[in-house]
Amino acid sequence: MLIKFFRSLASLKLTVVLLLLMAALVIGGTVYQAGSGIFAAQAKVFGSWLIWVAGFVPLPGMLLVSLLLFLNLLAAVFFRLRYRWRQAGLLLVHYGLLLLIGGGFFITVTAREFSLTLNEGQSSSALASADHHSGAVLPITIKLLDFTKAMHPGTDMPKSFSSRVEIAAGGSRRQAVVSMNRPLRYRNYTFYQSSYAEDGRGGESSTFLVVRNSGRWLPYAASALLFLGLAVHFLAMLAAALKKPHPAEERPLS
Amino acid sequence: MKNKISLAILACGFLAASVLPAAPSPLAPFRRLVVLEQGRKKPMDTFARNLLKQLSGRSALEGRDASSWLARVLFTPQATTDDKIFLIDQPEVLSGLGLEGEGRGRYSFAELRPGLDKLHELAFQSARRGESGSERVESGFLRLFYNISAYYGLLHAFSFARPGEAGIADARGASSMPAILPLSAKTDEEWLSPAQANSHGAALPAALQREISLLTKAARAYGDNWSEFSQALEAFDRSLRGRLGPEAVSSGKISLEIMYNRLDPFTKAEMAYGLALLLLLLSLVFRRRLLERLSASFLFLGFIAHSFGLIARMLIMGRPPVTNLYETFVFVAWTAVIMGLIMAWQQKQGLGLLAGGLAGLVFLVIAGRYSLDGDTMGMLAAVLDSNLWLATHVVTIALGYAGCVVAGIFGHVVIVQEMLHRRSDAAVRSLYAVLAFGLVFTSIGTLMGGIWADQSWGRFWGWDPKENGALLILIWLAVLFHARLAGWIGHVGLAVGGIGATIAVVLAWFGVNLLGVGLHAYGFTSGAARGLLAFIIVELVFIAVSVPLIRKRKTA
Numbered sequence: 001m002l003i004k005f006f007r008s009l010a011s012l013k014l015t016v017v018l019l020l021l022m023a024a025l026v027i028g029g030t031v032y033q034a035g036s037g038i039f040a041a042q043a044k045v046f047g048s049w050l051i052w053v054a055g056f057v058p059l060p061g062m063l064l065v066s067l068l069l070f071l072n073l074l075a076a077v078f079f080r081l082r083y084r085w086r087q088a089g090l091l092l093v094h095y096g097l098l099l100l101i102g103g104g105f106f107i108t109v110t111a112r113e114f115s116l117t118l119n120e121g122q123s124s125s126a127l128a129s130a131d132h133h134s135g136a137v138l139p140i141t142i143k144l145l146d147f148t149k150a151m152h153p154g155t156d157m158p159k160s161f162s163s164r165v166e167i168a169a170g171g172s173r174r175q176a177v178v179s180m181n182r183p184l185r186y187r188n189y190t191f192y193q194s195s196y197a198e199d200g201r202g203g204e205s206s207t208f209l210v211v212r213n214s215g216r217w218l219p220y221a222a223s224a225l226l227f228l229g230l231a232v233h234f235l236a237m238l239a240a241a242l243k244k245p246h247p248a249e250e251r252p253l254s
Numbered sequence: 255m256k257n258k259i260s261l262a263i264l265a266c267g268f269l270a271a272s273v274l275p276a277a278p279s280p281l282a283p284f285r286r287l288v289v290l291e292q293g294r295k296k297p298m299d300t301f302a303r304n305l306l307k308q309l310s311g312r313s314a315l316e317g318r319d320a321s322s323w324l325a326r327v328l329f330t331p332q333a334t335t336d337d338k339i340f341l342i343d344q345p346e347v348l349s350g351l352g353l354e355g356e357g358r359g360r361y362s363f364a365e366l367r368p369g370l371d372k373l374h375e376l377a378f379q380s381a382r383r384g385e386s387g388s389e390r391v392e393s394g395f396l397r398l399f400y401n402i403s404a405y406y407g408l409l410h411a412f413s414f415a416r417p418g419e420a421g422i423a424d425a426r427g428a429s430s431m432p433a434i435l436p437l438s439a440k441t442d443e444e445w446l447s448p449a450q451a452n453s454h455g456a457a458l459p460a461a462l463q464r465e466i467s468l469l470t471k472a473a474r475a476y477g478d479n480w481s482e483f484s485q486a487l488e489a490f491d492r493s494l495r496g497r498l499g500p501e502a503v504s505s506g507k508i509s510l511e512i513m514y515n516r517l518d519p520f521t522k523a524e525m526a527y528g529l530a531l532l533l534l535l536l537s538l539v540f541r542r543r544l545l546e547r548l549s550a551s552f553l554f555l556g557f558i559a560h561s562f563g564l565i566a567r568m569l570i571m572g573r574p575p576v577t578n579l580y581e582t583f584v585f586v587a588w589t590a591v592i593m594g595l596i597m598a599w600q601q602k603q604g605l606g607l608l609a610g611g612l613a614g615l616v617f618l619v620i621a622g623r624y625s626l627d628g629d630t631m632g633m634l635a636a637v638l639d640s641n642l643w644l645a646t647h648v649v650t651i652a653l654g655y656a657g658c659v660v661a662g663i664f665g666h667v668v669i670v671q672e673m674l675h676r677r678s679d680a681a682v683r684s685l686y687a688v689l690a691f692g693l694v695f696t697s698i699g700t701l702m703g704g705i706w707a708d709q710s711w712g713r714f715w716g717w718d719p720k721e722n723g724a725l726l727i728l729i730w731l732a733v734l735f736h737a738r739l740a741g742w743i744g745h746v747g748l749a750v751g752g753i754g755a756t757i758a759v760v761l762a763w764f765g766v767n768l769l770g771v772g773l774h775a776y777g778f779t780s781g782a783a784r785g786l787l788a789f790i791i792v793e794l795v796f797i798a799v800s801v802p803l804i805r806k807r808k809t810a
Binding site: 012013015016019020022023026027029030033034038041042046104107159180182183192209211216219220223226227230233234237241 | 293687690691694697698701702704705708709710711713714715716717718719722723725726729730732733736737739740742
């Protein structure tokens with residue numbers, strides 16, 4: 001009975017329906033976001049199980065659709081996909097997607113975002129959470145030594161900005177630089193250069209986005225599987241296309 | 255054989271015509287002057303072109319190139335007030351200034367002068383109302399005001415060099431354009447315009463004073479004594495190099511950029527693609543193999559010019575091929591042309607020529623429209639600067655976009671063939687192949703984008719509009735392949751899906767940019783939004799009309 005249920009869960013038509021639902025949510029969420037901002041869209045569309053329209057009509061939210069798609073994919077991997085060498089690329093792609101969606105759930109549940117603002121010379125290990133309700137304490141102490149920014153010549157456009165910090169962990173101290181696109185990592189914590197402020201008297205402060213995420217590697221692993229699968233599939237397709245001689249006498253298009 | 259020889263001659267002629275060196279001109283040293291503008295050191299030639307494009311929507315004036323126009327504005331300003339250089343494309347703007355005229359077209363400074371006080375007033379009102387009230391007409395006032403201010407500044411940029419006018423510029427504040435005088439050897443620091451430098455008077459270092467006197471000499475010699483003009487500017491260039499080191503100004507990149515400007519490779523490519531399409535059309539009518547081959551050769555010639563432009567830009571800027579919206583148009587066009595060429599070569603069919611020629615032409619035309627907004631080689635915001643994942647993911651996504659766009663073209667072909675009872679397997683097979691190509695590269699590009707976002711922003715995925723756009727394309731392509739596998743759609747459905755993929759790409763590509771309309775995006779954006787909507791409606795109507803017709807015939 002259960003097996004039969006799972007078999008029917010592997011249905012291709014279910015895949016198509018779920019994907020179309022997902023597409024509708026992506027469009028709706030994006031348009032909603034343009035009017036109401038990313039946080040509202042997260043709460044209402046992308047991070048929700050059910051969306052209540054007009055207070056009483058429930059629509060599936062992105063989490064629910066993703067979960068169903070995950071189950072559909074899982075069932076497909078067991079019951080529908082054919083394990084042949086020719087399909088190797090596609091198999092890898094489907095396993096990669098399984099890991100990507102599963103990893104996404106794991107991170108949604110476990111990861112936390114904080115912010116940390118330091119004046120030059122100040123040190124701290126207390127993190128403020130993004131929603132201002134609860135903070136956290138870092139296992140290390142961070143001290144902002146110096147903040148620097150460079151402008152494109154003759155413009156107000158910042159070319160780069162970066163913070164030199166000192167990390168005190170246990171008894172050891174070391175220096176590090178956090179800049180745009182070059183975050184600092186410490187165990188499960190990652191520090192990103194987020195913004196800065198000047199107090200007008202030459203003093204500067206720097207704000208970091210701090211992310212605690214123990215599943216950070218999951219999308220990378222999934223991406224690796226997907227890259228490999230797509231490459232294998234693409235090369236197989238290419239080989240097939242080049243091997244198959246095309247009838248030269250086919251009429252020009254009309 | 256004879257065909258090949260004639261093609262080879264044609265190709266050589268086309269190439270030679272575009273690569274031949276320009277006739278020696280006394281303005282050559284003027285074109286080579288290095289200007290610092292918006293954070294970038296560029297030749298005066300580029301400065302002049304961007305300015306003239308911004309003012310008039312064109313890069314030449316009555317057959318004279320932008321540099322010779324700019325030289326006249328700088329050195330003989332009174333002679334240029336009758337040049338029709340200010341583009342006004344809304345009748346409301348002209349009537350708002352209380353001026354007579356048709357309302358659309360190019361007007362001269364002299365014609366607009368009576369309305370300047372009114373313009374000043376209206377522009378300030380528009381600016382105060384800010385972005386929220388940025389109606390088309392209001393941004394029209396603002397734009398004209400900026401343009402006239404820029405022109406006015408240039409009229410007085412060399413006043414100090416003209417006897418009798420010396421006091422005027424100082425009284426009005428020195429014009430800050432063009433910034434051609436670097437203050438110190440740290441060339442990225444401050445650059446002054448000649449008028450600004452001159453207003454420092456005796457406080458300037460001796461070397462700069464000498465350079466100003468060289469510029470004065472050139473300004474006075476302009477039009478009368480060409481050899482003295484050139485010599486003075488060459489001496490100026492030597493002086494800068496002596497002061498700052500040979501690499502600081504007039505490097506090889508400057509020469510390359512002047513050549514890039516002169517050859518104008520994308521316009522040449524555009525013409526070649528247009529010709530290729532025309533010849534393809536003729537070959538369908540007259541059924542001559544030769545015409546089809548000619549079409550292929552023009553597509554290839556266009557491709558060479560296109561590639562030259564792409565590579566030249568990479569060398570000039572020292573960065574990957576796709577870093578701003580303008581470059582996405584150029585790159586997607588280029589990719590589509592490569593795909594078309596490969597298909598034309600492999601299948602000996604018109605399909606590839608159609609896809610390459612059409613996508614190449616359309617996107618280069620859009621790029622040309624977009625380039626009117628300013629320097630297409632502008633500097634990058636800090637977040638976008640030099641990161642391997644950024645560079646690669648944008649390029650990969652662009653490949654995916656190209657696949658989807660070509661799929662849309664083939665979708666039309668399949669549907670039209672179906673309506674004309676002329677089904678060809680080649681078209682369906684090609685459609686399938688480019689859809690798969692689009693799916694593979696959009697997937698890889700989106701994942702790479704996720705990795706970049708994780709590296710620089712701290713999250714792999716954040717439901718940002720741009721990310722959602724890419725996801726939408728992916729979901730749509732996945733829907734197509736799974737629905738095909740499930741037997742829900744046949745090849746007509748796949749063709750409709752290909753058109754849908756193009757719509758998804760267009761939405762992800764510009765639709766997303768239009769959600770957050772910025773101030774600098776006047777003109778193009780308002781036009782683009784309407785164009786976008788019109789495109790989608792036309793495609794939907796096409797599908798709504800053609801598919802029932804095909805169905806009806808099949809069931810009958």
